[in-house]
Amino acid sequence: MISFILARVLQSFVVMLCVAAISFSLFTYVGDPIANLVGIQSSDEKREELRESLGLNDAVPVQFARFVSRAVRMEFGISYQQKRKVSSIIAERLPATLELSILSALLALGIGIPAGIYTALHRESWFSHLVLSGSLIGVSLPTFLIGILLIFVFSVQFHLLPSFGRGEVVQLGFWSTGLLTESGLKALIMPAITLALFQMTLIMRLVRSEMLEVLRTDYIKFARARGLSNRTVHFGYALMNTLVPVITITGLQLGSIIAFAIITETVFQWPGVGLMFIQAINEVDIPVMSTYLLLIASFFVIINLTVDLLYYFVDPRLRVGRDVKT
Amino acid sequence: MAKPPLLEVKNLRVEFPTRHGTLVAIDDLSLHIDPGEVLGVVGESGAGKSLTGAAIIGLLEPPGRIAGGEILFGGRRIDKLPDAEMRRIRGRHIGAIFQDPLTSLNPLHTVGRQITDTIAAHLxxxxxxxxxxxxxxxxEVGIPAAAERIDHYPHQFSGGMRQRVVIALALCADPKLIIADEPTTALDVSIQAQIIVLLKRLCSQHGSAIMLITHDMGVIAETADRVAVMYAGRIGEVGPVSEIIHKARLPYTIGLMGSIPSIGEEVERLVQIDGSMPRLNETPPGCRYHPRCPNAFERCRTERPDLMPAGPSRVACWLYDSPAEAPAARPIPAAARATGGHRARGAAAAATLIEAKGLKQYFDVSPPLLTRILERTGRRIVRAVDGLDISIAHGETFGLVGESGCGKSTVARTVVGLFDATAGTIDYDGVSLSTREERARNRSxxxxMQMIFQDPQASLNPRWRVFDIVAESIPEARRTKAGxxxxxxxxxxxxxxxSPLDGDKYPHEFSGGQRQRISIARALGGEPEFLVCDEPTSALDVSVQAQILNLMVDLQRNLGLTYLFISHDLAVVHHISTKxxxxxxxxxxEWAETRRLFTRPLHPYTRMLLDAVPDISKTGTQRAQVEGEVPSPIDPPGGCHFHPRCPFANARCRGESPENIMVEGTSVACHAVQEGRLPAWKTG
Known part of the structure; x- marks a missing residue:
């Protein structure tokens, strides 16, 4: 058990180091950081002096080591454009993205899994067919189009929901939340649905096909032959086995919900890190870009780690070693 | 027959509606099982045996459905019961056991929970x-340290132990009838023997009847009281087990019995039933067996026979209709097996064709380096082949038998050069082919050497025409001679x-037996002298197996082939091998000439296998119990590998690995034999 976790954590470190290297190389290879810091008028001596004081003349490995050690201490430098600490910009923006992503993930799981189970158990019912054909829309329509359609119907036509922004937020310490005000909640509805729709249909189809697969296995047949109730067979036996592979995929999907939030945040002008990243690209704000890269990578790594551990708890074949003695 | 039957099936009809019309899988089938009785249901694949079992417990896979007839259990009709009521019968009154113990248990729950779930549902x-x-x-089912094992997960049990758990699950509400669908087919011979004995003992203790569905006549011979023989969705013959085995009346049963190799007799060729069972959409009119039947006459082609009495059995065959209808001109068929010592083949001392010495094949299955360091474990090496000497003479058939995991398939692959041997030499006709370089230098x-694999379905490319599959094996040089x-x-x-016309078709258009013929044709393309056959008939039905075995015997005679024949089936190896x-x-x-090995086995393991194998010659005999299972080749026991299961093991066996010694023409690796500690083998 310990060795399994240790191995996974070590692997995560390697992944994070690689991402850090890419992130670091942005500084070195995308434009000259000095040119972004000083005015056009500055003399060459002044530039050289600044270069020296920032340590840009040191060997690349030394600079990389310094970059990593700063990143560990949550120091990501100063934004070129906003002239503020990147860490505080992110801290300000992150709650918006996390609230949106987590709500979307809950929506996707909360509707996707039950719908998947239902359509697998009642394969021939008209409702299953309806849900399945409906899910095709979710898979095939691009996210931005769904967002724009929602805005058109509910904001432009019926004036029910705000078309952009987070509404009123309440500051709880460092965390700003939109969940406590009516306008904040209203503003959350459409972006959350937009972001969740694709994942929801994906999870539903995955659960359905896995469950159909499991329902065909011998141990389900044997369980029925022993006269176990449908509830035990479906939920005690089939569902657990369905979830084993589903957990992996779902974990990866949650990571991509956070990453995909870029598009949704752009469409709804949602003041989260995704929108911040798009703006940073427009303005070639390298510190912000590289920090965003590190942030998303660390989300993926953490989620993956969690998924692996979950897997470990759900599946006894990983947890309990094979017994050699007979 | 004072008591009413426990189960009665009357005129059962099972249909599968498809786009191309309705397929009738079971047609007008009637049978009954008395309380406490073991009814064997045999037949080749596609006969409808498993479907009959599934129909009785109401677990037909949709779209399959019962379209006619009735099923009575203890006098109560159960085929039309609503699902909720049927569920109370399943497990409580009728239990079921399925073929594969590895997949029959839910991998995520402990065995204890699975058993208590089932008990809670009924009691x-x-x-x-x-x-x-x-x-x-x-x-009760013989799981040692049950108090500890109850909280273990299925994957922590070996195959044989898992099948014991499955039996415990089937018995946990004391059902009066157990439907056992191929309960031992996935198991090794020695474990198979343990499970059969266990099942029989438990059922007689609990007073349960068994419907034993299997394709294995050997299992039936030892276990069943009565036997029903199924063919193409109908029962062809039903009667007491000794009648069916020794005095079969239906031409199909006679052919089937003749096509089963037995370790009890030596025959040159097996009885061959040509063709194969008709597919569901092309069942012939009249008697379904008539196109393959040597005794068919006019009436068989038009009128369907139903079961009619014939001696103590009942047979669905017009030969047994009123004597006026079946004149003496149609003699009642009898089992005709050409007997004669086939061991004469290649008996003359021929030169050695292939010789392997000190052959070793190890596989590294170690966990990743990081895990090894963290868990302080070493490398894990599977010693699949661990110092093996083999020598095969021209024109000989060397049979290699053993249970799963003993390394016999690895031997096959290493000998033909699919694996690079870890150690040891392979000489073919004086040419060394031990390393990859040597093999590359001596391509011709x-x-x-060519190889035939077990599964003809998987070893033929499904997207190629048969012509291309066979043509590919013809060496480049000869292929350019266009004509x-x-x-x-x-x-x-x-x-x-x-037929050469078959070359235009694709593999899926053929039956299993025909596909195996195609793989043999492919192996023959390079004009080989030496064929390595890895379980070539294990995936086939017995009547088809007989066709393939006969074909192999003919090819050997006509082309002067030498075989290395690998199988887990002792009877098949006994039939075809010279050594x-x-x-x-x-x-x-242990190795020896076939007859010697089977009549005077020396090694305790060989004796154990011979004791364990179910065989049609052993009807109703009691067998010695065999203990234990094959240990893992990752960490084999020290000294003689067999010592933990050996009744004759002593300190020397535990510490010292025995060398092969020659004892009267048998080469055997056993300290007990060497020291004369072994009792004589019972004869007869």
């Missing part, structure tokens, strides 16, 4: 009582009993 017991009963059951010699090329492929197909080697955990523990 009014508290959780504590249910657990006590589960413990008791696990002990290498091509004289004769096509004829050569046609000739190869003819050699294996197929037999018995493998255990990577080593040949």
């Amino acid at each position: 009014p017991l508290t959780p504590r009582q249910a657990r006590a009963r589960a413990l008791e059951l696990l002990g 010699v290498q091509q004289k 004769g090329f096509k004829e050569r492929v046609g000739e190869l197909l003819r050699q294996v009993g197929m 037999v080697g018995v493998m255990y955990l990577g080593r040949i523990v």
Whole structure:
């Protein structure tokens, strides 16, 4: 058990180091950081002096080591454009993205899994067919189009929901939340649905096909032959086995919900890190870009780690070693 | 027959509606099982045996459905019961056991929970009582340290132990009838024997009847009281087991019995039933067996026979209709097996063709380096083949038998050069082919060895035409001679009993037996001298197996082939081989001429296998119990690998690995034999 976790954590470190290297190389290879810091008028001596004081003349490995050690201490430098600490910009923006992503993930799981189970158990019912054909829309329509359609119907036509922004937020310490005000909640509805729709249909189809697969296995047949109730067979036996592979995929999907939030945040002008990243690209704000890269990578790594551990708890074949003695 | 039957099936009809019309899988089938009786249901695949079982417990897979007839259990009609009521019968009154113990248990729950779930569904017991009963059951099916094992997960049990758990599950509410669908087919011979004995003992203790569905006549011979023989969705013959085995009346049963190799007799060729069972959409009119039947006459082609009495049995065959209808001109058929010592083949001392010495094949299955460091474990090496000597003479058939995991398939692959041997030498006709370089240098010699695999479905490319599959094996050099090329492929197909016209079809258009013929034709393309056959008939039905075995015997005679024949089936190896080697955990523990090995086995393991194998010659005999299972080749026991299961093991066996010694023409690796500690083998 310990060795399994240790191995996974070590692997995560390697992944994070690689991402850090890419992130670091942005500084070195995308434009000259000095040119972004000083005015056009500055003399060459002044530039050289600044270069020296920032340590840009040191060997690349030394600079990389310094970059990593700063990143560990949550120091990501100063934004070129906003002239503020990147860490505080992110801290300000992150709650918006996390609230949106987590709500979307809950929506996707909360509707996707039950719908998947239902359509697998009642394969021939008209409702299953309806849900399945409906899910095709979710898979095939691009996210931005769904967002724009929602805005058109509910904001432009019926004036029910705000078309952009987070509404009123309440500051709880460092965390700003939109969940406590009516306008904040209203503003959350459409972006959350937009972001969740694709994942929801994906999870539903995955659960359905896995469950159909499991329902065909011998141990389900044997369980029925022993006269176990449908509830035990479906939920005690089939569902657990369905979830084993589903957990992996779902974990990866949650990571991509956070990453995909870029598009949704752009469409709804949602003041989260995704929108911040798009703006940073427009303005070639390298510190912000590289920090965003590190942030998303660390989300993926953490989620993956969690998924692996979950897997470990759900599946006894990983947890309990094979017994050699007979 | 004072008591009413426990189960009665009347005129059962099972249909599968498809787009191309309705397929009738079971047609007008009637049978009954008395309380406490063991009814064997035999037949080849596609006969409808499993479907009959599934129909009785109401678990037909949709779209399959019962379209007619009735099923009565204890006088109560159960085929039309609503699902909720049927569920109370399943498990409580009718239990079921399926073929594969590896997949029959839910991998995510402990075996204890699976048993208590089932008990809770049927019996009014508290959780504590249910657990006590589960413990008791696990002990009853012979699981050691049940109190500890009850909280283990299925993957922690070996195959044989898992099948014991499955039996415990089927018995946990004391059902009056157990439907056992191929309960031992996925198991090794020695474990198969344990499970059959266990099942029989438990059912007689609990007074349960068994419907034993199997394709294995050997199992039926030992276990069943009565036997029903199924063919193409109908029962062809039903009667007491000794009648069916020794005095079969239905031409199909006679052919089937003749096509089963037995370790009790030596025959040159097996009885061959040509063709194969009709597919559901092309069942012939009249008697469904008439196109393959040697005794068919006019009436068989038009009128369908129903079961009619014939001696103590009942037979669905017009031969047994009123004597006026079946004149003496149609003699009642009898089992005709051409007897005669086939061991004469290649008996003359021929030169050695292939010789392997000190052959070792290790596989590294270590966990990743990081895990090894963190868990302080070393490398894990599977010693699949661990110091094996084998020598095969021209024209000989060397049979290699052993249980799964003993390394016999690895031997096959290493000998033909699919694996690079870890150590040891392989000489073919004086040419060394031990390393990859040597094989590359001697391509033309290498091509004289070909291989036939177990599963003809998986070993033929489904997107290629048969012509291309066979043609591919013809070496480049001969392929350029444009003219004769096509004829050569046609000739190869003819050699294996197929038509050159079959070359235009794809593998899926053929039955299993025909596909195996195609793989043999492919192996013959390079004009080989030496064929390595890895379980070539294990995936086939017995009547088809007989066709393939006969074909192999004919090819050997006509082309002067030498075979290395690998199988887990002792009877098949006994039938086809001139010499037999018995493998255990990577080593040949004993080899000798076939007759010698089977009549005077020396090694305790060989004796154990011979004791365990179910065979049609052993009807109703009691067998010695065999203990234990094959250990893992990763960490084989020290000294003699067999010592933990050996009744004759002593300190020397535990510490010192025995060398092969020659004892009266048998090569055997056993300290007990060497020291004369072994009792004589019972004869007869």
